Amino acid sequence: MTTTAPRSFQEIILRLQAYWAAKGCAVLQPYDMEVGAGTFHPATTLRSLGSKPWAAAYVQPSRRPTDGRYGENPNRLQHYYQYQVLIKPSPPDMQDLYLGSLAAIGIDTSLHDVRFVEDDWESPTLGAWGLGWEVWCDGMEVSQFTYFQQVGGHDCKPVSGELTYGLERLAMYVLGIDHVMDMPFNDPQSPIPLTYGDIFRQTEQEYSRHNFDQADTDMLFQHFKDAEAECARILAADEVDKAGRRIIMAHPAYDQCIKASHLFNLLDARGVISVTERQAYIGRVRALAKQCADAFIMTPAGGSQPQEG
């Protein structure tokens, strides 16, 4: 397959969207909450659970407050984009599908060295792990490729195949850009060409300052506790609502888990969580994720058969 080289960040995203749509994935939209990685989207975390087949692809804006560098570092950002694909059960040709997506964005394997290098994935906050690789293109990690084995403490049956592309890094490589802020966001030939920096340099500065110096830690601690309590409260509610319908609120509860996780990341960036406390906080988020997973598999989307009332 010969393809012309993409010319902008957005073109790479659009090509990935088109590719995975053509391969039969539902192209979803980003989740509307602050998350640390595309894995946190319920379309991955929750949908990897239970027996129902699933195929989804989406861009997920992700936030890692500790990685903020005021827009100065060529590679590090506190807000960046991941492209996420989740297919359950993982198809036998998952690797070939993935390589096809690289070809679609202009990585020609007759010129480049693409390799699968062992990298097992584990998310202590999600109680999840899987085996797979980081994919190298000419020595650079361009994606994470994982076969989920466990999520929220549950064995994944069937197993989902997950792909995560670090979009900025991948695009910088494909476009030959050395500093992320210099990367063309839209077509450089457009009437109004915009670079990544035009869009994000100022926000990187603002959020870096906020995350490191200004975020109100007392409030964040309180919000963490609130989210934790709310998650538990939602899950403790009766399965049957006032009209007699059985509705388990796994997703609203999981929203609170996502919130707690992000609040923890902010507190971590503010440097107010000691090494020993860190483990305890991660454990608390994991406990929420596990409860949400427990709840999800009792829902129809989680594969539970409707019960006679």
Place this chain on the structure above:
Amino acid sequence: MPDLLIELFSEEIPARMQARAREDLKKLVTDGLVEAGLTYGGAAAFSTPRRLTLAIEGLTAESAAVREERKGPSAAAPEAAIEGFLRSTGLTRDQLELRDDKKGQTFFAVITKPGRKAPAIIAEVLEATIRTFPWPKSMRWGNGSLRWVRPLHSILCILSDEAGAEVVPLTLDGINAGNQTWGHRFLSKGAITVSSFDDYAAKLKRAHVLLDSAEREAHIWADAGNLAFAAGLELVEDKGLLSEVAGLVEWPVVLLGQIGEDFLGLPPEVLQTSMREHQKFFSVKNPRTGRIEGFVTVANTKTADHGATILKGNQKVLSARLSDAKFFWENDLRTVSTVGLEGMAEGLKNVTFHNKLGSQADRIARIEALAREIAPLVGASPDLAAEAARVMKADLQSAMVGEFPELQGIMGGYYARAAGLPEPVALACKAHYQPLGPSDAVPSDPVSVAVALADKIDTLTGFWAIDEKPTGSKDPFALRRAVLGKARLDVENDLRVGINAVVVWAFGGLVRQWNATCNLFVQLEKRQDGFFTLDVTQEYPASLSAKCTDVIVARVTDAERMIAEKKWKIQYLADGKVRDFGIYTKPMSLVSPDLLTFFHDRLKVFLKDQGIRHDVIDACLAMPGNDDLTLLVKRAEALAAFLKTDDGGNLLQGFKRANNILTQAEAKDGVEYSYGADVKFAETGEERALFAALDAADAAIAPAMKAEDFATAMQAMASLRAPTDAFFTAVQVNADSPVVRRNRLNLLSRIRTLCLSVADLTKLDG
């Protein structure tokens, strides 16, 4: 006889697991075939990132028939017994044979198991092998339940001989065994059909797969060396990396690149570590300057542009990585120049070493105090040792070590020199961790030795005090390594730092910190039905009750009341009050002997590896001063060498004989013969000669022992051999005359005393 070829073709197998997997595949399959009655000529296993292959030569085509005969009950036996026999043999009554036996007519079962064809056996063995394969980590995929290291795509399994090849029928979770494989992921298209191992290896090579990892390693090493040489550079050897890289490629293509000018000022260890850990690059140095100036990367594919694009990409990634490293390096140097290394170490207050043993800063404070006390014993300046202790772990807070933990100590040395600290302090940053293993160097600079010892003794004493000793294979704090480290530091530097004394100092350091941070100390006695409170105090007691088995060290909100009431609630520890702290500790009186025993046990293992028998070590451990490891090892080495000589072996026999006679006589007479042998009661020349020999040996052994010159002492002991042998040949110890008998027993006791002054020879075997 046919040959067997098996290939398990999968998605990429982690490089680090391949060598072990090759061995396991070979062993499991060949063991299984042999157990099922087949034999084979030879077997070899291979691996690439995508395949595990086993080739077996000269396999028998079928297993031999097995005839088994079993004797059953007599014909007259109760029906139930006969039924039981039928069940156990799986036969029917008419298949049994009746034969005459000693006890009359008896049932016999003759079971003939026919031989089985190889394919049936292979299918069974291979399926069992795949299902039980001992991968360090395995996974499921898709809808299946089969586990493999990564998804398994195909199984090639053929038996071949001159007549051709046949596929061994086998189906495993939807995978049918066949005679096909696939070549390189990008350089080859379509399936390849193979008919034998030679055909397979040759076709794979044409399909750009080098099957044998040894061949790939050799190819990489030769190409890399040549490329470096042509550029006037020299490859830095790295066997571990070579084997890893060979496990990442099927078709190695070696590329040489240069490190950007900007980064050549970084310490070589930083360049090497960054390139190795992140990029799996080999380092290439300039032989004239010794500087690392280039790298070798190994691609898994050949390209039309001869790797130009690949090399450019790799170079770019390296630059990004090294920019990070350079940023860390410059940042760290800035920190050091503004706040010094001690300033850098400040943050260690917030780093927990162990939740019961405090922060890294607490630990450093203890090590500093201990290093001061040890310093004079090892010829180091106490002030320098203390300074070294304060800064030697500072680099744990540096950005560089945060990124590359394996550079701990090495960066500390660079930063200490940058801060203008004395060279012995800079050396100690790395050396205090040493020796890291049996082959690692042992520090010899006195300051390094002092802090290296202090570090290890503090760790050991601390973990013994909180009763967290290594168990089985679990030793997360590398306490066994610390013990061996202490032993090697002592022996190789000829130090005399007795364990008991330093453990007392180290324990004192713990107590000082507990007193500073805690306000309640509860002495407990562990009894069968639980703990009994002996005393409750505000400070760690200067002397503990003799019955004390545990001390609770705690920080609580209402200590005064508990001290006044002399009562302590165990539940208090568990009620989760955040401000409170409480741990169980062991008293010094239990820590010290237990730790010494641990030292002795490890030392036995260590000396056994050096070829010194365990009974020889026991004979030395039984001597006084056994907490002095140098003395212990010297004595054991001398004794082992002595026992290997003829004189030594024979003297040991003489000693044992003397000791046996004495022990029997002492038991019979109820007295101890230990003194008063007098030459004037000697009746024979042999007796007088032994007296003379003992006098001479005494004169030689006493000063030698004082000088701890065990070899000379044992040499002197050896001179007793001839007179002792002669004595036993010529003289009857149990003489009729009680005076003569007593004198002879006392003479034997001189032999015993003399020998026992060197080592406890009663512990020796043989």
